Amino acid sequence: MNFSTAKTISTLLLMLIVAVFLSCSDSTTTSVDPNPNPNPNPNPDPTPEEPAFIELTGDLPTQTLSADKKYLLKGQVFVRDGQTLTIDPGTVIFGDKRTRATLIIDKGGKIIARGERENPIVFTSAQEPGVRDRGDWGGLVILGRANTNQPNPAIEGITPEVFFGTFNSTEFDEESSGELIFVRVEFGGIELSPNNETNSITMGGVGRGTIMEYNMVSFGGDDGFEWFGGTVNGKYFISHAMWDDDFDCDYGWSGNVQYGLVVRYPGFADQSTSNGIECDNGPNDNDVQPLTTATFSNLTILGPIQNGDRVGNSNYGYAMDLRRRVSASVFNSVLTGFPNGIRMNQPSVYDNYNEGRGVLQNNILVALENTAFRAGTGVDADNVKDYWLEHNSFIPGPYSDQIHTELGLKSNDVFFGNKLADQYPRNPDFTVTTGILAAGADFSHAKFSEPHRTGFFDEVDFIGAFGADNWTTGWTEFDPVNAEY
Numbered sequence: 001m002n003f004s005t006a007k008t009i010s011t012l013l014l015m016l017i018v019a020v021f022l023s024c025s026d027s028t029t030t031s032v033d034p035n036p037n038p039n040p041n042p043n044p045d046p047t048p049e050e051p052a053f054i055e056l057t058g059d060l061p062t063q064t065l066s067a068d069k070k071y072l073l074k075g076q077v078f079v080r081d082g083q084t085l086t087i088d089p090g091t092v093i094f095g096d097k098r099t100r101a102t103l104i105i106d107k108g109g110k111i112i113a114r115g116e117r118e119n120p121i122v123f124t125s126a127q128e129p130g131v132r133d134r135g136d137w138g139g140l141v142i143l144g145r146a147n148t149n150q151p152n153p154a155i156e157g158i159t160p161e162v163f164f165g166t167f168n169s170t171e172f173d174e175e176s177s178g179e180l181i182f183v184r185v186e187f188g189g190i191e192l193s194p195n196n197e198t199n200s201i202t203m204g205g206v207g208r209g210t211i212m213e214y215n216m217v218s219f220g221g222d223d224g225f226e227w228f229g230g231t232v233n234g235k236y237f238i239s240h241a242m243w244d245d246d247f248d249c250d251y252g253w254s255g256n257v258q259y260g261l262v263v264r265y266p267g268f269a270d271q272s273t274s275n276g277i278e279c280d281n282g283p284n285d286n287d288v289q290p291l292t293t294a295t296f297s298n299l300t301i302l303g304p305i306q307n308g309d310r311v312g313n314s315n316y317g318y319a320m321d322l323r324r325r326v327s328a329s330v331f332n333s334v335l336t337g338f339p340n341g342i343r344m345n346q347p348s349v350y351d352n353y354n355e356g357r358g359v360l361q362n363n364i365l366v367a368l369e370n371t372a373f374r375a376g377t378g379v380d381a382d383n384v385k386d387y388w389l390e391h392n393s394f395i396p397g398p399y400s401d402q403i404h405t406e407l408g409l410k411s412n413d414v415f416f417g418n419k420l421a422d423q424y425p426r427n428p429d430f431t432v433t434t435g436i437l438a439a440g441a442d443f444s445h446a447k448f449s450e451p452h453r454t455g456f457f458d459e460v461d462f463i464g465a466f467g468a469d470n471w472t473t474g475w476t477e478f479d480p481v482n483a484e485y
Helices: 004-028 347-354 381-391 402-408
Strands: 054-057 063-065 069-074 075-079 084-087 092-095 102-105 108-115 121-125 140-143 178-186 192-193 201-204 211-218 226-228 232-241 249-250 256-263 277-279 297-303 319-322 327-331 335-336 340-344 364-367 374-377 393-396
Touching: 063 327, 092 102, 226 232, 249 256, 277 297, 319 335, 335 402, 340 347, 340 381, 347 381, 364 402, 374 381
Parallel strands: 054 069, 063 084, 069 092, 075 102, 084 108, 092 121, 102 140, 108 178, 121 178, 140 201, 178 211, 201 226, 211 232, 226 249, 232 256, 249 277, 256 297, 277 319, 297 327, 297 335, 319 340, 335 364, 340 374, 364 393
Antiparallel strands: none
16 A cells, blocks of 8 residues: 555545544434433432331320321330320231330320221231230230229239229229220230239229220230229120130229120130139238129120030139139129139138128029039038029030020030131121020119119120120121231
8 A cells, every 4th residue: 555545544534533523422412301400329219118117115105196007015115194195996006025015004194095896906916927926915004093902002014013093092983094995905914923914904993984895805825804903894895815814803893894705715724723704802811991892794704615524724713713802793694614613712702792792693604513613711612502503593514515505605606616726717606696695684683773883784685795786796806816917
């Protein structure tokens, strides 16, 4: 190649490079930028998500919990004097297992938990579905300043000690600690040490200004409902698959309960002996006032035995165990399915019933003939039997579907029987429209005309907790182990 030719080629290459450059330059300057202020960070971090739970700890200020959020109780959580915790319908509050979470409404504090039939308020375990278990957290404790027969008592299971009630005084008997309506408490109640436990719902010195209706406790680690003194009343209570006792009263509680359901799971019972009803006047047999004179009517208590005469768990005790000078009354109720029927544990107990301070009347007991009537030291079991038969009815076992059908109970639907804990029907039919229980209730006893009892009890026809209306529909959950929240 000669010099002239090489120069020509170089000139052509230079012209081509300039043309390409000008073409790119023109394209850039004539294009329209869709984002004249581009984000300097082309991959910004996504908006932070809200935490799965809002944690509730320590002393809570007055506030409202809403159904569009999930809440986690950690440790001992208090609503103190002058503060109010309001909970909207449909709200779910979880209890932390590791910290033994417990919600305590202290004296002077209030909880306003007004659920709805189709939107109940739920307190439950924070464990995953399928692994939730009894005693996963500490449950609900409500304290007030109403009458008790013990001086300055401390509530069980709370450390450091928290005191409740007013000793032998009616000054605060009308006090309100708030409202619990359509509320469930699941997997609550734990034993912190022997004889030192929280329950699913514990009430200490709670006044009758408090409203409690449509409350369900299930799979609790100790008692279902326990009243330590006070005057609070309640209607429509369910105790399902408890570990220890279902309805437990102490320390001079004088309130009323109508419509109560107990369903026992055969595998769950406490070494301290598990009973349907366990009532005391105090921690010992001393004569302290006021006496425990709580009055129940229309209870359906279904023990662990559906058929036969045996239960696999030897820790089961009595359909009703009356102890330590108690004078509680029970009317218009049916009790069945326990290995033992009724026990009066001390001479003071028998005397209180024989002399009319406590009343057991118009109830139906189904029990094994040899263990239906029991007595503690100094009490004759035949006297217990004579008292019962004079005022109540007795159907001797062994237990059978036939007996329960004659009562009007849908036996396979309402007993656990051989079902596992998570196999109980989701919508059991408790209605009673035929059979012995469908009629025969009696509200003529003078006990119903006592101050603070007049006007409380509905004068229904049926014995037990149910007539034609299944009031459990819509707001209950009989398999909370697997429930999705």
